Amino acid sequence: MTRTAEQPTATDWTSLAVLATAQFLVVLSTSIVNVALPQIRAGLDLSDTGQAWTVNAYVLVFGALLLPGGRAGDVYGLRRVFLLGIGLFALSSLGAALAPTAIVLIACRAVQGIGAALLAPTALALVLTIYPDRERRGTALGVWGAVSGAGGAAGVLLSGLLTSLYGWRAVFVVMVPFALAVLVATRLLVGADRPRGGSLDAPGAVTVTAGLVALTYGLSGPWPLAVIGLALLGLFAVLQRRAAAPLLPTRMSVVAVPNVLMALLGAVWLGLFYFLPLYQQRTLGYSPLEAGLTQLPLALTITLSSWATGKASGRHVLPVGLLVLAAGLAWLSRTPADGTFSVDLLGPTLLIGVGLGVAFVRLTAMSSTGVPAADNGLAGGLVNATRQIGGAIGLSFLTLLPSSGAAFLACAALTLIISALATRKA
Numbered sequence: 001m002t003r004t005a006e007q008p009t010a011t012d013w014t015s016l017a018v019l020a021t022a023q024f025l026v027v028l029s030t031s032i033v034n035v036a037l038p039q040i041r042a043g044l045d046l047s048d049t050g051q052a053w054t055v056n057a058y059v060l061v062f063g064a065l066l067l068p069g070g071r072a073g074d075v076y077g078l079r080r081v082f083l084l085g086i087g088l089f090a091l092s093s094l095g096a097a098l099a100p101t102a103i104v105l106i107a108c109r110a111v112q113g114i115g116a117a118l119l120a121p122t123a124l125a126l127v128l129t130i131y132p133d134r135e136r137r138g139t140a141l142g143v144w145g146a147v148s149g150a151g152g153a154a155g156v157l158l159s160g161l162l163t164s165l166y167g168w169r170a171v172f173v174v175m176v177p178f179a180l181a182v183l184v185a186t187r188l189l190v191g192a193d194r195p196r197g198g199s200l201d202a203p204g205a206v207t208v209t210a211g212l213v214a215l216t217y218g219l220s221g222p223w224p225l226a227v228i229g230l231a232l233l234g235l236f237a238v239l240q241r242r243a244a245a246p247l248l249p250t251r252m253s254v255v256a257v258p259n260v261l262m263a264l265l266g267a268v269w270l271g272l273f274y275f276l277p278l279y280q281q282r283t284l285g286y287s288p289l290e291a292g293l294t295q296l297p298l299a300l301t302i303t304l305s306s307w308a309t310g311k312a313s314g315r316h317v318l319p320v321g322l323l324v325l326a327a328g329l330a331w332l333s334r335t336p337a338d339g340t341f342s343v344d345l346l347g348p349t350l351l352i353g354v355g356l357g358v359a360f361v362r363l364t365a366m367s368s369t370g371v372p373a374a375d376n377g378l379a380g381g382l383v384n385a386t387r388q389i390g391g392a393i394g395l396s397f398l399t400l401l402p403s404s405g406a407a408f409l410a411c412a413a414l415t416l417i418i419s420a421l422a423t424r425k426a
Helices: 010-031 037-044 048-076 078-098 102-130 134-166 175-189 202-220 223-242 250-283 288-293 296-311 317-332 341-366 373-398 404-425
Strands: none
Touching: 010 048, 010 078, 010 102, 010 134, 010 175, 010 250, 037 048, 037 102, 048 078, 048 102, 048 202, 048 373, 078 102, 078 175, 078 373, 102 134, 102 373, 134 250, 134 288, 134 296, 134 341, 202 223, 202 373, 250 288, 250 317, 250 341, 250 373, 250 404, 296 317, 296 341, 317 341, 317 404, 373 404
């Protein structure tokens, strides 16, 4: 798929819509189980550990395999790997919907994570390939940010609606037809790209995957695993210096800072969508349906903010957006136990939506700036991996805090740090 800076065609925009839908499903799958967890626990007699693994099996596998998944797209063909990923995602979603036991559900969630790790970076890489010129790429990434940002909030919204109306299995059923539609549309509309060729760095892929899984799980469980994870990541770094075709070559250092910032934003992102529905249900007494419906303003604001940011220019857009996000989180941390949506939640929700939309689009764009076209898959995998792993590690620490309010305040402080770093980068 060799492109020039020509005017995108109608087919290009349709391809973008298809690929963005795939990204929406990936983000949706991270948050859509949160509200449904009490029903899943009752339906499958889940233990506390089983409930946690219903979430973690997807998050850990997805985050750990993103780098190999992205590089596999570069080596074997972006569209080919994307189609494999969306196929696995559809089948595992159906398996989760039909799961008769907790073990089967958790296994299907892990396979869902494998599919997501293959499709997410290759989908972004295909978008970068379709839109090589800066102006059109900015607009495309605005759309990408809109669906990605709205996916987290929409997951909570859909989870509340579907769980209340049809039960917990519906949160997995709903993803199957969309995934199959994306698979068919991609075959018809997205042109096959030319694989770069070569081989995948197997030792690097194994050590980085095992290291990230062990580190992330160890931070919220048996701490020796975290130490093992750090040792494996250290081994990965040594192997990369010696490998003839490393999984993460030194030329990718050009996007090191944006990916660090994305990792920090991932902690804020996952923390928000973890604690907000819990706070609404446990403290404010919302039903799953009410908790879902109150996410609608947040989803809409993220969508509009992302779209506008894709068309905006200026070096201070990102730092200012992050300050708005920090203000919203700080405001949210002060919500009282007897708060109401219109008085105490709507205002901070709107600020948070604006800030998240700006931050996600800008950091995604920065994470691909200066990267050779042959490394688009790796760039897509890297930015997705840093957000996902940063979110998982951040959530491990945020859950140690005494209340949702304290977690929101910690997220606000972390956002201020991101803004300060982004200002220096700008």
